[in-house]
Amino acid sequence: MRRVEHVMGFPVSLRIDDEGEVRDEGAEGDGGGFRAAADAVFAWLHEADARFSPFLPQSEVSRYGRGEVAYGALSADLAEVLGLCEEYRAATGGAFDVRLPGREFDPCAVVKGWSVQRAAGLLAAAGARRFCLNAGGDVVAAGGPWRVGIRHPERADQVCAVLTVTDAAVATSGRYERGDHILDGRTGRPVTGLLSLTVLAPTLTEADATATAAFALGAEGPAWAAARPGCEVFAVDAGRSVIRTPGLPLA
Structure with missing residues (x-):
């Protein structure tokens, strides 16, 4: 079963390679047993976008950022996201x-991985054991092995490495899509010490937040990310040197 939708400003693709244990009534072939689960996945991602996008004026995130919602009145989901933001x-x-001077409150660096990991949990709860959920290049891979490419930071049509991934997640932060958009919260200045940084971790919640947080640290980021439990790192610095951890599962 394969499905693609545009959510949160980027394409999200789902591929399920195993057969459903519980089939939808009247569904035939091509992963029919997981159609309801796929519907739930994309419904949740659209819900998460509506609730947590800082670009939607009436989202919970926007209202909290403007001070219209007190911390004690937040949903349990947003309170969890804020806890992760504070942890990193x-x-x-x-x-x-996520609270930079002169900028709106923006927890997207945590929300993306967190929400996609929860979507993966919906698939697992429905009985899917071998699937790949790709959210704008950040991937949750269940079962496997899956081959996950790391985009070359300067050549959009090439990869600079391929990972063999089983029951893990991969996320990349870089300057190649949005320029110098990641700021060092200590200085308020754009981070320029790295071109891209990829993290392999047990969950996309960890991989995505760790990749962005490490990128914000600049040159010291790869070593910081590598010291996080369960994380492997592939990074390209501003001098085009590759930094990678020995446990990285290169294909």
Whole structure:
């Protein structure tokens, strides 16, 4: 079964390679047993976008950022996201910060991986054991092995490495799509010490937040990410040198 939708400003693709244990009534072939689960996945991602996007004026995130919703009145989901934001802010000494001076409150660096990982949980709960959920290049891979390419930071039509991934997640932060959009919260200046940084971790919640937080640290980011439990790193610095951890499962 394969399906693609545009959510959160980027394409999200789902591929399921195993057969459903519980089939939808009247569904035939091509992963028919997981159609309801796929519907739930994309419904959740659209819901997460509506609730947590800082670009939608009436989202919970926007209303909280404007001070219209007190912390004690937040949903349990947003409280969890804020807890993760604080965890990574503290772990990086303030380099990663979703509350930057002169900018709107923006927890997207945590929301994306967190929400896609929850979507993957919906698939697992429905009985899917071998699937790949790709959200704008950040991937949750269940079962496997899956081959996951890391985009070349300067050549959009090439990859600079391919990973063999089983029951894990891969996320990349870089300058090649949106320019110098990641700021060091300690200085307020764009981070220029790296071109891209990829993290392999047990969940996309960890991989995505770690990749962005490490990128915000600049040159010290790869070593910081590599020291995080369960994380492997592939990075390209501003001098075009590759930094990778020995446990990275290169194909």
